[in-house]
Amino acid sequence: MQVATTTTNRDPDVETVRFAPSPNGLLHLGHARSALLNWGFAKDRGGRFLLRIEDIDTTRARPEFEQAILEDLDWLGIAWPEPPRRQSDHFGTYREALAELGKLGLIYPAFMSRAEAAGHIRDAEAGGRIWPRDPDGAPHYPETDRNLGEPERQRRIERGDPHTWRIDMGAALNGLPANLTWRETGSGPAGETGRITADPAAWGDVVLARRDVPSSYHLAVTVDDALQDITTVIRGHDLFAATSVHRLLQTLLGLPEPTYLHHDLVRDETGRKLSKSDGDVSLASLRQKGLGPEDIARLAGLN
Template sequence: MPDVNATPNTPPTVPVVRFAPSPNGLLHVGHARSALINWHFARDHGGGFLVRIEDIDISRTRPEFERAILDDLRWLGLEWPEPVRRQSEHFEDYRVALHELRKLGLIYPAFLSRAEAAEIVRQSEASGRTWPRDPDGAPHYPDIDRRRSETERDRRIAEGDPHAWRLDMECAIKGLDAPLGWREIGTGPGGETGSVTADPAAWGDVILARRDVPTSYHLSVIVDDAFQNISHVIRGQDLFAATSVHRLLQEILGLPEPLYCHHALVCDSHGRKLSKSDGDTSITALRAQGASAEDIIALAGMPTTA
């Protein structure tokens, strides 16, 4: 569990944490673990526990999944203030942040389709060159669009060419006044703890707004955490590396720096983290099979909420 005495840069009166599921599937035991860690932290330290619905991917999210998620959390004994924040209701907040980054000259329109970008990477690697990849293993976006002139960019946008907005990572890093890092009060996947040096360049030019949605996970999460006065971001180790991007965006936009605590994941018998997309057994299914809330809490490796 994180140490409440480790203080963020601009702490609220009491600690505030959040559990932020995406309603594109049902919760599994790994989600229960993360929610319970956050809930226990808030309860044990007189803080606030918030639930946020991260539903920016409107093509995949479903109201029935949201209802099931909230029902499962209540069934586990968790409580939170209403209404919950739904990202789909706050696209304008993310547009404002994106506009600020555009005024700073730190984002650019990216016109390549996924297939076009993948073909450029394939051809480069086929010729024997090594293409950089991010911590998740995905190839960095080619620099073709970053090198386009403003005139060409404006023309293509005016003509209605589909595009996303990407962060000019090299330019963003050059603008920093000091080395970037964060305070880790949990443990990273490699045992990292304490003062951690951020490496946003490892991610390349990340997407900050998509063609059909005016934001991305990286942008919306830091805007929401600031808006909701989140003091401690407690989440799984699979998001440890992404914290580098989040700290960069917080620094650029002048947003508060929370403390970070990355916890161990719940894995299957093969050591693979549980995933909604892989069809891992959901809490809803386990409930239907007769499992009690105490059973799920024990599977998550947590004490009861009582």
């Protein structure tokens, strides 16, 4: 896949990092940790810090949350040299990447609803089958749709049956080097560092495009990192295992391989990672209580 950069005259030797929040809630201390780590990394190396708004989930993304992100980052003293890249502005680019994978015969339409897939898995387990699960604990998608013939797939698509597009993981791995790896300069949850062996098969046939959006997180983030010339991806331990899928997509699409630096997460007193959906304390509320940027850095474990 040939990707066109969104800006010009970038020096390939300049370290480029990105902070990529989703505008579906207010930023919390975990986001502050990641943003400040990226910002400090770029500043220390004379590099570039880019902001990306990951808003492919158009049902949950809201403009007021995007505005809050900009205000929080500005308050923290973080700046970016160009307008943020909004994923919702680049659906055509993701369609092109998906089409490339389609030409290689590596994707298929998946018609089962969540309830149907869950029922299929439940029946299989009741019959004694040990069903594989991905690193996040979710069951792999059943093989039923993968095994449909092309005429049946086309008939159902033309009929308007709802479907997502999934990667055929077995076909994607066929012929690839057995030692697919990435360079980790941070660490994994268990302290893994150095050259890490990727295991995309552990994820099964992951979704690459959804019913209403021509991409999923995995595809969009991989294409965006290439388009923005990201040299080092700095993000939390919760995405360490997902790097296997991203390295696979980079290899299949002929995209450059960045270095990865995964960092510890900010957790609450019970050990649970902070989450927007759980209503954890936001940066905006901490600011209203009188805390300053230095306090946020301390609470985020950075000094």
